[in-house]
Amino acid sequence: MLRAIAEERGRLSLRREVCGLGCFKDDRIVFWTWMFSTYFMEKLAPRQDDMLFYVRRKRAYPGNEGTIDGRKAEAEPEVEVEVYRRDSKKLPGLGDPDIDWEESVCLNLILQKLDYMVTCAVCTRADGGDIHIHRKKSQQVFASPSKHPMDSKGEESKMSYPNIFFMIDSFEEVFSDMTVGEGEMVCVELVASDKTNTFQGVIFQGSIRYEALKKVYDNRVSVAARMAQKMSFGFYKYNNMEFVRMKGPQGKGHAEMAVSRVSTGDTSPCGTEDSSPASPMHERVTSFSTPPTPERNNRPAFFSPSLKRKVPRNRIAEMKKSHSANDSEEFFREDDSGADLHNATNLRSRSLSGTGRSLVGSWLKLNRADGNFLLYAHLTYVTLPLHRILTDILEVRQKPILMT
Structure with a gap:
């Protein structure tokens, strides 16, 4: 056919x-x-x-x-x-x-x-340009010509054709261990294959760095909520979830991430895996070489459909910059900054090993100089125009990277 x-x-x-x-x-x-x-x-x-x-x-x-x-x-x-x-x-x-x-x-x-398989992975980039995968999760998804909001349950679906949606309704459970920290990035890959699995072809790839996610998340979280958390010595927990869109390379479709802050006292498996050198995170590290792609002067923008919040005037310029902070092609390009796995591991240790510390210690954590903290990054959907999917299936047939 x-x-x-x-x-x-x-x-x-x-x-x-x-x-x-x-x-x-x-x-x-x-x-x-x-x-x-x-x-x-x-x-x-x-x-x-x-x-x-x-x-x-x-x-x-x-x-x-x-x-x-x-x-x-x-x-x-x-x-x-x-x-x-x-x-x-x-x-x-x-x-x-x-x-x-x-x-x-x-x-x-x-x-x-x-058939479609989406893979979400937390990665870092080595000095040589190779991508190191620390954890990944693959999930079968289904194509649909309709969509529904992911930030509210029970709403009616609306026709989206010619845009095709690949949605993960239970995204919090499926990607529960997808946390990203300083120096890391979240990579997304969607692969199509026929029913007999005789061919596979990538129809979407994209990535977003922790720094870009955090910048937008910080801008969306109300100033009052963060101040209340500090003044209450960590008793107050701001658990708001922000929905952030990540454009694909050359603007081909986009993916949406549900971003929320990892609690300092999180005791989930993802909060304990870095405490020992022989942890699963270190055991699961793999790498692959990144194919060269042309440099781009402009960086794709991303945004969220969440409600606008009032912010002080002196922060408006910073918010405008944050919406164009993402570069989906960082997944494929050389990076001069040189992501450092050791620094990322130290961040996880600082952020997730404080369950037995005092409230004063928690308050000091919130006020540390770097201001970094882990973020949950749950993939909610990927959407692509029908004609772009056809082109990738019939003509391009790019080989998967994250699924290998």
């Missing part, structure tokens, strides 16, 4: 060069309706859903005020995704001119014929 789609896309490019679009429009409809009927209506794989997705395009015309020389110009068609059960009597007829059969085939391919 993938080979047939790739060959048809190649023929489309060639025909466009020879005779333009109009001379083979009917021929293309025949091909895509045959593909839809053969692979989604007749052949039913063991794990395939019994739902069929149709992309319908409705022509819309603007009013006279939007016309040129009094003539009504044809506007961009409205797109709707219709969902039917395979045995429904209301299925659109094959060849229906209002159905975009090519996009319908591609949408059903992405939703039903492929």
Whole structure:
């Protein structure tokens, strides 16, 4: 199926060069309706859903005020995704001119014929440029043409097509041990494969550094909450969760991270693994070389849909800078700063080994000079435009890095 789609896309490019679009429009409809009927209506794989997705395009015309020389110009068609059960009597007829059969085939391919695995990892970069993975977690995810807010449960889903979402509803449980500290970064990789696992292709990669996460988190946490925590000698715990978006390389899609502060007295497994040299963190360190990518002058921005909070005027400039602090391509590029695993380990020891200390000691921790603390970084979703997924699957097929 993938080979047939790739060959048809190649023929489309060639025909466009020879005779333009109009001379083979009917021929293309025949091909895509045959593909839809053969692979989604007749052949039913063991794990395939019994739902069929149709992309319908409705022509819309603007009013006279939007016309040129009094003539009504044809506007961009409205797109709707219709969902039917395979045995429904209301299925659109094959060849229906209002159905975009090519996009319908591609949408059903992405939703039903492929498996997806997302990997989230905490890494540091060595002086030589290699990435060291300290911990990682992989989770199967499912493609969806709809979305719902991750910061509130029970809200209705909304259609997101042509953007496809890969959501992790139980992100706090799945990525419970994903904590990031000074000198570290969080890396995300989404891999697509066919049902027989004969091919794999990366469709999203991105990363965000601890310093960027912390800068945005600090700007979002209210000044009053932090002051109350200090004045109460650590009794007051600010557990607010902030949702931060991380753009992919070249702006291809984005991932969202749920960021919250790790409590000083956290006794979870992730808070004890660094206390001994033979801890699991040291045992699980692996490395890989980073492929070269072109340098970029501008850095992709990221932001959160959380509510705006009032901040003092003298901090407005700092907040504006923080929203462009992320560089998703740090995952792939050489870094002059030279991440230091020893410093990152010391931070974990300072932040998570104080469960038996006095309240005064906790207060001193909150006021230490570097002001760094561990952050939970829970991946909530990855989203990509449908056409970018198709290109990576059919043409690029980049090999996974984090899954190896």
